[in-house]
Amino acid sequence: MESALGKIVDRLEADDDVKVVVFDSAVPDFFMAHLNLGRVAEFGEGMPAWFDIIGRLGNAPFITVGSLRGRARGIGNEFLTTLDVRFASREKAVLGQLEIGTGIIPGCGGIQRLVQLTGRSRALEIITSGEDYDADTAALYGWVNRAVPDAELDAVVDRFARRIASFDTDALRAVKEIVNEEAPLHSPDDLAATHQRFAGLLARDFVQQRLQLSAKASPEAIYDLELNMGERLGPRD
Numbered sequence: 001m002e003s004a005l006g007k008i009v010d011r012l013e014a015d016d017d018v019k020v021v022v023f024d025s026a027v028p029d030f031f032m033a034h035l036n037l038g039r040v041a042e043f044g045e046g047m048p049a050w051f052d053i054i055g056r057l058g059n060a061p062f063i064t065v066g067s068l069r070g071r072a073r074g075i076g077n078e079f080l081t082t083l084d085v086r087f088a089s090r091e092k093a094v095l096g097q098l099e100i101g102t103g104i105i106p107g108c109g110g111i112q113r114l115v116q117l118t119g120r121s122r123a124l125e126i127i128t129s130g131e132d133y134d135a136d137t138a139a140l141y142g143w144v145n146r147a148v149p150d151a152e153l154d155a156v157v158d159r160f161a162r163r164i165a166s167f168d169t170d171a172l173r174a175v176k177e178i179v180n181e182e183a184p185l186h187s188p189d190d191l192a193a194t195h196q197r198f199a200g201l202l203a204r205d206f207v208q209q210r211l212q213l214s215a216k217a218s219p220e221a222i223y224d225l226e227l228n229m230g231e232r233l234g235p236r237d
Helices: 002-014 037-044 047-059 075-082 110-118 120-129 135-141 150-165 169-182 188-202 205-215 219-227 229-233
Strands: 020-023 030-032 063-068 071-073 085-089 094-096 146-148
Touching: 002 047, 020 150, 030 075, 047 075, 047 188, 063 075, 063 150, 071 075, 075 094, 075 110, 085 135, 085 150, 094 229, 110 120, 110 188, 135 146, 146 150, 188 205
Parallel strands: 020 063, 030 071, 063 085, 071 094, 085 146
Antiparallel strands: none
16 A cells, blocks of 8 residues: 555656645545554555655645545544545544554554644544544544535535645645644654554554454454444443
């Protein structure tokens, strides 16, 4: 994933005419899923590249926009919160940091970005509950800019992007640079330190045993879990 995304960022950075970029998903029900923890050792080697990519997006000379229709949990939410502006479908968007339910923590920048966007108390609520959050709540918390009726989402995002694209490039770049000075993004070293704590928690025996059990579930059970992760991770009534 980080390799393909890195190539996209390479192309965008090389084009001086790019003013705004919209990220959305063609996969029904999902914007970007969480990391497959059963393969996290493979992804671990790509973490420096991942931190480089999200840092470059945050500091890119263009505005990045997320159009959220579906689920963005775990690293999916961490990617979403890297983007400059986020619009979410009121009926279909689902956001969450599920890691606490499996005995680990967000390890790819989610903690840092949620604290910046929502504040300390709400970040603690989101991360320690592991619950799913709807678009209206996310907008109230500052997690996304706006919750929009699903039928209007594409038009709202398109209008916003086209409006930005109509303005002066140098002025847009200056705005983003100054905003980043006022609200600094976390460095790759900061993110790497959190990822080390994530890796230490992940390596514990009971976490690995839990992951092995979930890997043996049927495809139907796994899909149901992915759709309803926040509910399934919590205590049963």
